[in-house]
Amino acid sequence: MDQRAQIAGIFDRAASTYDRVGVELFGPVADELVSALAPQAGERALDIGCGRGAMLLRLAAAIGPTGTAAGIDLAPQMVAAAQTDAATAGLTVDVSVGDAQEPDFPAKSFDVVASSLVLFFLPDPAAALAAWRRLLVPGGRLGVSTFGPLPPAWQEVDAVFEPCLPPQLRDARTTGTRGPFGSDAGVEQLLTQAGFQDVRTRTTTVAVRFDDADHWHRWTWSVGQRAMWEHVPAGDRDAVRAAAGERLERCRDGGGRIGFDQQVRHTYGRC
Numbered sequence: 001m002d003q004r005a006q007i008a009g010i011f012d013r014a015a016s017t018y019d020r021v022g023v024e025l026f027g028p029v030a031d032e033l034v035s036a037l038a039p040q041a042g043e044r045a046l047d048i049g050c051g052r053g054a055m056l057l058r059l060a061a062a063i064g065p066t067g068t069a070a071g072i073d074l075a076p077q078m079v080a081a082a083q084t085d086a087a088t089a090g091l092t093v094d095v096s097v098g099d100a101q102e103p104d105f106p107a108k109s110f111d112v113v114a115s116s117l118v119l120f121f122l123p124d125p126a127a128a129l130a131a132w133r134r135l136l137v138p139g140g141r142l143g144v145s146t147f148g149p150l151p152p153a154w155q156e157v158d159a160v161f162e163p164c165l166p167p168q169l170r171d172a173r174t175t176g177t178r179g180p181f182g183s184d185a186g187v188e189q190l191l192t193q194a195g196f197q198d199v200r201t202r203t204t205t206v207a208v209r210f211d212d213a214d215h216w217h218r219w220t221w222s223v224g225q226r227a228m229w230e231h232v233p234a235g236d237r238d239a240v241r242a243a244a245g246e247r248l249e250r251c252r253d254g255g256g257r258i259g260f261d262q263q264v265r266h267t268y269g270r271c
């Protein structure tokens with residue numbers, strides 16, 4: 001199966017619970033991007049890989065009915081969920097299935113292009129950024145979020161999946177120290193080479209916390225990490241879960257809650 005179909009399948013199967021299991025991650029990441037990009041009433045913004053709309057809905061609220069908040073995602077179930085969530089919130093969005101690698105919009109059709117926790121899924125991030133730049137008007141703003149490093153104790157939790165994973169999934173959540181996503185400079189260089197100016201990074205930390213090991217388990221099935229579970233043979237999943245449970249005990253914070261502090265790299269540029 002082609003890589004895009006695999007990714008769409010994972011997120012389609014996750015869509016019904018994605019960002020709905022009581023763990024704060026995508027909202028705080030979107031808050032930072034939207035705050036820095038400062039969309040104005042009447043502007044046109046595009047959220048690339050919008051998922052269930054954590055950022056898209058915030059963009060729509062800022063832009064209001066006189067502008068356009070558009071979103072694309074590869075996974076049809078994510079698109080449907082984003083549409084429903086926007087309607088429930090009383091917001092108007094223009095959301096459709098589309099490929100972030102080469103979004104199908106006319107040149108210079110947006111004031112703001114944003115993408116949260118998506119770029120590292122793409123087969124050619126540099127080419128995608130060049131395509132995204134073409135969608136911006138002169139002076140238009142780009143913001144992308146990617147994952148920073150994980151604490152060592154949490155890397156140990158994720159490592160329980162490793163024996164079952166194909167090579168492309170071994171680097172958990174595509175962070176790590178290699179490649180452009182391993183440093184601020186690496187991501188900044190991607191933007192600079194795509195022709196963006198005034199490229200800069202702001203790093204934030206999101207405290208990701210779980211009530212208990214069961215809560216962690218539900219969350220992992222609701223996000224991209226679901227791909228890891230799907231690679232574990234059904235008969236081995238209880239053992240992997242038990243091994244993770246032991247390691248989770250080493251990841252309690254001062255208040256006794258299980259979790260990790262996720263560094264998030266927000267990289268900004270101007271067209």
Ligand SMILES: C[S@@+](CC[C@H](N)C(=O)[O-])C[C@H]1O[C@@H](n2cnc3c(N)ncnc32)[C@H](O)[C@@H]1O
Nearest residue numbers: 011026049050051054073074075099100116121
């Ligand atoms: C980690 S989720 C982030 C979703 C959303 N931006 C958020 O912050 O909640 C990654 C999203 O990227 C989408 N995605 C991955 N590859 C894509 C592609 N080539 N084109 C469009 N969307 C893609 C997935 O379907 C998924 O919804």
